[in-house]
Structures are given as structure tokens and as C-alpha cells.
Amino acid sequence: MVFSKRMVFILFLFWGTSYAGLRPSKYRHLSISNPKIKVRISDNLEKVNISGTDLKRTLHVNSNHKKFSGRKRIRFNCQSFTKKNKDKITRPVLLASVSSATGLVSLGKVKYQGRLHVVTSPKDESCDVVQEVNLDSYISGLLSKEMNGAWPVEALKAQAVAARTYAIYKQATQQVSKSLGYQAYYDLESSEKHQVGGDFFATTLNTDVATKETSGYILVTDKGNLTETFFHAKCGGKTLMPSSVWENKVEGYKGVSCPFCNTHGKKNWTEKITTAKFVKFLKWAKRKKHISFRSKDLRNIRLMKDSLNANTLKIYLGSKPLVLKKPLVRRYFGRFTMASNNFKLVRTNRGFQVEGRGLGHGVGMCQLGALDLADRGWGFKKILAHYFPGHKLIKLY
Ligand SMILES: [Zn+2]
Numbered sequence: 064m065v066f067s068k069r070m071v072f073i074l075f076l077f078w079g080t081s082y083a084g085l086r087p088s089k090y091r092h093l094s095i096s097n098p099k100i101k102v103r104i105s106d107n108l109e110k111v112n113i114s115g116t117d118l119k120r121t122l123h124v125n126s127n128h129k130k131f132s133g134r135k136r137i138r139f140n141c142q143s144f145t146k147k148n149k150d151k152i153t154r155p156v157l158l159a160s161v162s163s164a165t166g167l168v169s170l171g172k173v174k175y176q177g178r179l180h181v182v183t184s185p186k187d188e189s190c191d192v193v194q195e196v197n198l199d200s201y202i203s204g205l206l207s208k209e210m211n212g213a214w215p216v217e218a219l220k221a222q223a224v225a226a227r228t229y230a231i232y233k234q235a236t237q238q239v240s241k242s243l244g245y246q247a248y249y250d251l252e253s254s255e256k257h258q259v260g261g262d263f264f265a266t267t268l269n270t271d272v273a274t275k276e277t278s279g280y281i282l283v284t285d286k287g288n289l290t291e292t293f294f295h296a297k298c299g300g301k302t303l304m305p306s307s308v309w310e311n312k313v314e315g316y317k318g319v320s321c322p323f324c325n326t327h328g329k330k331n332w333t334e335k336i337t338t339a340k341f342v343k344f345l346k347w348a349k350r351k352k353h354i355s356f357r358s359k360d361l362r363n364i365r366l367m368k369d370s371l372n373a374n375t376l377k378i379y380l381g382s383k384p385l386v387l388k389k390p391l392v393r394r395y396f397g398r399f400t401m402a403s404n405n406f407k408l409v410r411t412n413r414g415f416q417v418e419g420r421g422l423g424h425g426v427g428m429c430q431l432g433a434l435d436l437a438d439r440g441w442g443f444k445k446i447l448a449h450y451f452p453g454h455k456l457i458k459l460y
Contacts, residue, residue: 096460098198099177100230102260103249105170105192107184111139112171113192115163123157137161139181141190154245156183158190167263174263176200182248193249194260202227203274204261209294210430212267218433219273220443224456225428226258228281228292231459233257235289277443279460284315285453292451297324298429299331299405299421300371302450307374308390308404308424315453316426323439327431328422332402337414338364344395345380353391356380369407371420376408390424427451 114136120129131137139159148156161168162178170179170192177196184191194201202223206212210222233239234250253260283289290313293305298321305313336344342361348354360380367377376387392408393401406419421429428450436446444456 098231098460099195100198100201100234100251101180101249102194102196102201103191103252104175104179104194104260106252107186107189108192109140109142109189111141111181111190111192113137113139113161113168113179113181115161115165115168117164118168119162119164121160123159139190141181141183142188145183145188145190155185155191155248157181157248158183160195176204176263180248185243191248194253198227198230199274199278200266201230201260203270204263204265205258206261206270206273207265207267208259208261210434212265212270214269214434215437216269216273216276217441217443217446218430218437219269220277221428221433221437221446221450222294222430223273223277224280224282224443224447225292225294225451227277228283228289229258231281232289232291279458280456281459282447282451282454283457285455286314288314290314292454293424293427294430294450295403295421295423295425295427296429297328297403297420297422297431298425299324299403299419301405301425302427302429303374303390303404303425305426307388308426315451317452319450319452321429321432321450323435324421324429324431327435329402331418331420333419334396334400334417335411335414336396336417339414340396341415344392347395348387348391354385354387356383356385366408366410366415369409371405371407371418373407 114134116134118131118135118137120131120137121127141158144158157180159181160178161181166176167174168177168179169175175194175196177194177200180193180195182191182193205226206219206222209226210219230251239249239251240247251257281289282292300321302319302321304316304318305311341364345354345356345361349356360383363379363381365379367379369376374389376389376392378385378387389406390404393404401417401419403419403421403423404425405421406417409416409418428447433446433450436449447454447456
């Protein structure tokens, strides 16, 4: 394949986002119809197999367009391309795009709506695959993954609005590119880090209805600004502020009480942390400059009485009092050890016992709470107003 830096630059110019130029407070001036979103659905593949019926394939590096009639499988050997052009590749390069007259294209055995793009991965000798799809088709598939396609429509509608806002925020602010430090070829990834999208078969009657009936609706803050919307599986009694979990302030959030998720999912969880592991955690927190103490203070660790309602841990190291945000403990021990940020710590003979409730970070909408409220007959607007009391609904398209 012929390949030049100039070509790469041209490709970058043409890979714009549908909301390019959108600044959070400027949404009012937009008229968007049928918005699209680019989702990274797979990464670090050595070989990419895309198949479908009546495929159209573009090789961007030499502007080669080709149509195939009937069933066809196209194979891209990313390893050989990236190896050959190793010295020339300084940033991700869009290699190919594939679409089908049927609107469906398969990556391996998984069927997706929209177009698939093959992009070189920033990691050595591999490719990422990006799905470009109508935003609402993406939302409908996502509802089955982030919630459950059989859940009541009003709960799914609340999730559709939150997920749509999240996706539009990522796209409008180009947050992925900013965090990577170069122009990425996608708006967000399909993963628990962002939000989990679904394939073509993930959509159900309920997810389609929920998406259609909320089409264009997003949340903005009372001041009219577009900010990130968060949601999680189960809060366990109360939701948290973004600033207490991630330290960055996000406008419009308030912690709310949620007695609704109590009867859903796992009742509670417990974990044990040995004193040695807790000491390691304290040393890590010191290295990261969250706390300071002298090494000899670690000989005598005393924990003040803790409760589920407290967002911080109060500890004495010797005579030195320390206050630690609970999410910092979860960040260190990981989400598999600490299912949520809603826990209390109890001193035991051999260390500490963690007694927690809920699942996930605890910020924004509690999904099992939304399920319970929908079962009680609440509509999606009322559910959203409960979990996002500092936000309002607008129709963007
Ligand atoms: Zn809850």
C-alpha cells in the first residue's frame, strides 16, 4: 500500500465529529438531525475479519474503493501493514472503512449496525476497530448491556437519556482525544471504562421503544451546561458527588438518598484487609500525597468508629489524626475487592473488615433504584429528576 505523511494529514482533516465546534453552553444554537457516534468496539487486533453482504470497502491510504456483490469476508493484516510502515506511523492511521447495503457488517462473528473503520492501534503492530453508527441505534443496543433489555420501559428511558448525554458529552468535548494527547478516531470506547455498547442483536422491543420515545433528549445542568452524566449499578442507600469519588468537580451534581435499590441485587458485601495490606495502602496514599505521616507512626494504627453514612475514614497513626476519602481506599484495592464506595471499615484482630452495600462508583443514577421506581409507576422524567436534581431535560434533536 502507498502511504505518505501528507495523506495521513488529509485524513485527519476529514475525520471531524458531528458536534465539532460545540461548546457545552452553545447547544441551543445547534440543529442536529440523525447524529452519529464513533465507538471503539475492539482494540489491539493483529488481524481484522469483516464480513457481510454487498460490501463497500475503502482503503484510505490509496483511496481505493471497491464493491463486492454477495457474501464477502475481508481480511486486514494489521501486523504486516504496521510492520512495513513502522517508521512512518507516528499517530493512529485510518486504514479502511467497510459498510454494507444491508446496513449490517460483522466483525468476526458479531453483527453491528453502521460502518466499521479499521485504524492502526497506538500499541505496536495491531489495529483498533471503530463502529460509526446512528446515535439512537447505539443507544438501543447499549440499554441491554448497561441495564437489561427486558426491564420496564421507563427505567430504560431514563438510562437512554443518561447514556445519550454521556456519549454526546464525550463527542462534543473530544475528551478521548484530549486525554490521549492526539486526535483519536473515536468518541468513546465500548467498555466499563466508558459505557458498554451492544451488537445488533442486543436490541429488544423495550430498548427500541425507550430509545425512540426519548430520541434527542439529553440532560444539561440548570445553568444550561452540558456535563458528564454518570450512572452505576446500585448505590446501596445514597448517591455520591463526583468530587468525593474522583476529586474533580462536575457541575450540577447532588448526592441523593435512594432507599429504592435495597431490595434488588446483592444485599451487601464484606471483605477482609490484613493490617500489612492496609499499611501498604497508607504508604501508597502518602506517596500519592493524599496524606503525610512519619514511618514510625505506622506502629500504632487506630480507626475511629466508622459508619455507612460517612464518606471519609478517620484514623490515628500514633497521635497523628488523618482523614481519608473512602473512594481512595477503593481506588487502591480495586473494584473487584471493593464492590462500591459505600462501606464502613471495622477493626478486627488481624486487620480490618470492610462491610459494604451497593455496586459501582455510586455517582449519578442508581440503575437498580431506577428499576424499582419504574416498577412503582414513576416515569423517566421523574426518575431522572430524582437522581439528577441539578439537571434538566432538553431536546437536542
Ligand atoms: Zn440506589
